[in-house]
Amino acid sequence: MHVTGDRRVCVGAGQCVLAAPDVFDQDEDHGLVLVLQEEPGDDQREAVDHAEAACPSGAVHVD
Numbered sequence: 001m002h003v004t005g006d007r008r009v010c011v012g013a014g015q016c017v018l019a020a021p022d023v024f025d026q027d028e029d030h031g032l033v034l035v036l037q038e039e040p041g042d043d044q045r046e047a048v049d050h051a052e053a054a055c056p057s058g059a060v061h062v063d
């Protein structure tokens, strides 16, 4: 699993952080997404899928 967060389209809503706090964070200046783990373990799969679904701007991608 490979996770990306596109900071060009992120609107700082924070839904990804709520869904998967071990994988996502937001920067302090603009609240834009930071990916803490680009290759999270399978134990994070459900949380990351929730983050992808919850993101209002389509910034979270999971391959």
Ligand code: SF4
Pocket (backbone or CB within 6 Å): 005, 006, 009, 010, 011, 012, 013, 014, 015, 016, 017, 026, 031, 032, 033, 054, 055, 056, 057, 058, 059, 060
């Ligand atoms: S949920 Fe989407 S828009 Fe909100 S902070 Fe995360 S990546 Fe950005």
